[in-house]
Amino acid sequence: MIDQRLPRRVTVVEVGPRDGLQNESSIVPSSTKVAFIEALANAGLPVVEITAFVSPRWVPQMSDAADVARAVTRREGTRYLALVPNRTGLARAIEAGLREIAIFAAASETFSRKNINQSIDDSLTAYADVAAEAARGGLRVRGYLSTAFGCPYEGAVAVERVVEVAERLIEMGCEEVAVSDTIGVAHPRQVAEVVGAVSARVPRERIALHFHDTRGTALANVYAALQAGIATFDSSAGGLGGCPYAPGAAGNLATEDLIYLLDGLGIETGVNLDGVIDASNLIAAHIGHPLASRYYQAVQATSSS
């Protein structure tokens, strides 16, 4: 049986309040964000990425980062995470009470330059500084590795490059690297290849996978990654986030869809699916389009018919 190889327990990292809302055009009231984050924690999500301490000029959706971070009532057993682009962001995050941060590197040179206005090397040098500073403060650091399965500008991305940047993120002190399919092009064979290559240099338990469902393949990729021994996955409640490179298309893998799959496979997550739906319901009216989660849509359709 194939399933004997699957992990018994998976950690789901909820990225809806940050990666999700950052990529929605709507500006959601801070109080709604806080209620959303608290509902996600109450649903049992063990890690919630709550905001980003970035420039409000570039990312107006996250301009209330400190307010949100301070207002959220912490729940025992939940870890709260925020993205920081640099040491200024780190200082703001620490001041707002964060104990975990994430940094955001790329495997594609063009994407790195267009997205964060730095070469990959320069970004890693700067991030090493941020990570060292975070370590001195006793913070846990997560590293995103974007465009690991393809780049909106370059197309294919060499697996060697993914491995190299992943390793550097780990070396600079990231506890975990989130290997990310930023544009939702990955397929299961590629997942097996990339995980195989990265895990030759980074322990499997420090690899997370971050899929987008832009072409419908996210859960097939999760299944392939589970078979390759990966036990941490990112997802976004309701599928919040869209795809910035194909506006109107699906983006982040929806937490509901992921939990439905994992529940079906008998893999423990500690997450209550109805609780995730409750959280998505809080945010649905503020987004300006239907939530992309297939499971969420099925529940809505059934309850209204």
Next chain:
Amino acid sequence: MIDQRLPRRVTVVEVGPRDGLQNESSIVPSSTKVAFIEALANAGLPVVEITAFVSPRWVPQMSDAADVARAVTRREGTRYLALVPNRTGLARAIEAGLREIAIFAAASETFSRKNINQSIDDSLTAYADVAAEAARGGLRVRGYLSTAFGCPYEGAVAVERVVEVAERLIEMGCEEVAVSDTIGVAHPRQVAEVVGAVSARVPRERIALHFHDTRGTALANVYAALQAGIATFDSSAGGLGGCPYAPGAAGNLATEDLIYLLDGLGIETGVNLDGVIDASNLIAAHIGHPLASRYYQAVQATSSS
């Protein structure tokens, strides 16, 4: 490597013109259906289910079955299939030039009674008659086995029941049984279990799988089925069809999403993905809602942005 176990070639059975359009509330003009079917054949789909010879009183969407079947220009290398519920339907199909038919049985007693107004046993007795008559005419017969992974009325469906009905369909002369997740609840572990059980009694090459993407799991289920040695899958261009048990939710697995996955896995299908998009474009304006295919949506979004 897991992939060495995957089939090298897969047969995709396009069900959009029948299973898809039958479950849309819009009535599509016959000439559009004909153009749609011809575009699907031109895209390289080896089997196209073009219509159903059912009562127009119950299924007004298929009332032009004979007209459509007669008008379609046949393409060398494409097989054309139509659903028939009984001997009257079979006679009409033969008269309209069909050489392949499909019958529609269920694994759930309640579903059978509600959907075709017969017990499973009675339906199989009647279908055996249809299949015998078809065989006398030299026609190929396909058997759908609905609610094989769950029933909208009964919930769980016993695997033994699925195996039993699958075997009876093969015994009565079906060349192939399409084990169907009518309500889109299946998960990959269940797929492995059901395929394992059915294939103990029915040769794998005579088993097709028919998934719905109602909860986002369709491609994960396809991947699990490929690993279990299945090489025939049903899908619907654009994801046409919706879910009759959750109106507004996704239904049939989209052909675009399936082909994107299979292309990524390096599995031959003979189907041209752009050609499928062309076919979906022909029908999109007639449906009254956006097509559900993730891949189709991503292509539309990219080309309009």
